């Protein structure tokens with residue numbers, strides 16, 4: 001709070017006051033912008049950078065499914081912001097952003113108000129939840145995968161299911177426990193379902209001898225007529241084949257229409273008894289962004305121009321999952337991806353400095369030459385333009401690509417070591433009881 005007071009006491013009208021850059025969010029957008037920005041500051045330049053986020057770390061979400069499925073240890077895909085940057089010109093505040101007032105140039109947070117001269121909005125997205133009503137009890141089998149805590153819950157839940165199912169005498173009840181439903185066959189859903197399959201069949205079934213593996217069902221429910229509908233056919237065909245070989249039941253053209261206690265209903269007709277529904281059906285913008293007084297789209301993302309600024313609000317930038325940036329070739333908003341967010345972060349950081357220094361800004365140009373999806377422990381699919389790699393080679397490129405994107409040698413070594421040791425000694429199946 002002391003920091004906040006000194007922050008607010010710097011009046012923007014005073015020419016000698018530091019220019020205040022406020023970064024909201026410590027995810028891919030915020031963290032990469034910070035990485036780009038700080039080394040570009042000139043010695044003695046009168047600029048103060050503040051980052052506000054509800055987590056004090058950067059979370060490497062593309063590997064979250066590996067935490068949920070017991071390969072990587074929880075903290076190894078997170079990086080504390082304070083360790084990342086401790087310059088005198090930088091301040092980190094852990095707080096919830098509750099309201100963004102662009103007209104007053106202020107963010108209301110759980111730690112007080114923060115004013116700015118330049119604002120970078122990188123508050124990300126939240127899971128798009130079911131659009132039908134369900135009670136708390138009915139939704140008790142529903143899990144999302146967006147945060148570290150989500151991953152920990154999923155992992156413990158699955159191990160706990162195996163503990164209970166191994167002692168269950170009622171066959172119908174046991175079948176219900178051993179039926180796993182993944183809703184949404186986009187990138188994240190595919191990565192999760194394949195890793196889940198390997199977790200179960202390569203690790204858990206070895207240790208739970210009373211469970212007949214033939215009773216285990218893994219079902220993937222997809223609303224479109226094929227999995228990963230916005231990807232290239234070659235990739236889709238390969239992944240479809242993999243899912244088939246893995247024994248994952250894919251139900252295309254299917255929508256979960258109701259959640260009941262320990263059951264889901266598909267297309268208003270098919271009933272599936274299950275204690276596990278992993279809800280990976282896409283994202284909508286952070287609610288704080290959806291409420292700002294600037295143009296937003298139907299997913300609540302704030303509309304930005306080619307310089308990533310919010311038109312009509314000088315010095316305000318938005319990037320990543322909370323921004324609607326239209327690809328000028330397709331005319332469509334670009335999809336929420338870590339890679340494009342990283343590139344936007346670099347452009348936005350440069351443009352904020354260009355604004356302050358009175359030089360020309362650079363436009364952001366979207367390009368998407370890569371596609372890469374992990375498919376369980378040993379396989380992945382990788383595309384670079386029209387060049388494809390599948391299987392173990394694809395997995396190698398996938399791993400190298402993500403290790404390079406992950407900052408900090410310490411985390412890279414820990415992630416690599418986790419993968420290596422879990423391949424040799426098996427995944428950890430400790431059942432840590434956590435109260436909701």
Ligand SMILES: Cc1cc2nc3c(=O)[nH]c(=O)nc-3n(C[C@H](O)[C@H](O)[C@H](O)COP(=O)(O)OP(=O)(O)OC[C@H]3O[C@@H](n4cnc5c(N)ncnc54)[C@H](O)[C@@H]3O)c2cc1C
Nearest residue numbers: 025026027028029053054061062097124320321336337338
């Ligand atoms: C499980 C999973 C797997 C994924 N896999 C891939 C993949 O393989 N490849 C790929 O390209 N993309 C992947 N993505 C998408 C990718 O993670 C996002 O596109 C990317 O993180 C967007 O970056 P961002 O900065 O906009 O948001 P985020 O990285 O989500 O960062 C948002 C930040 O804002 C903070 N925040 C949120 N609300 C508040 C608040 N009210 N107050 C304060 N702080 C707040 C959060 O703590 C976080 O630090 C995956 C996403 C998930 C969830």
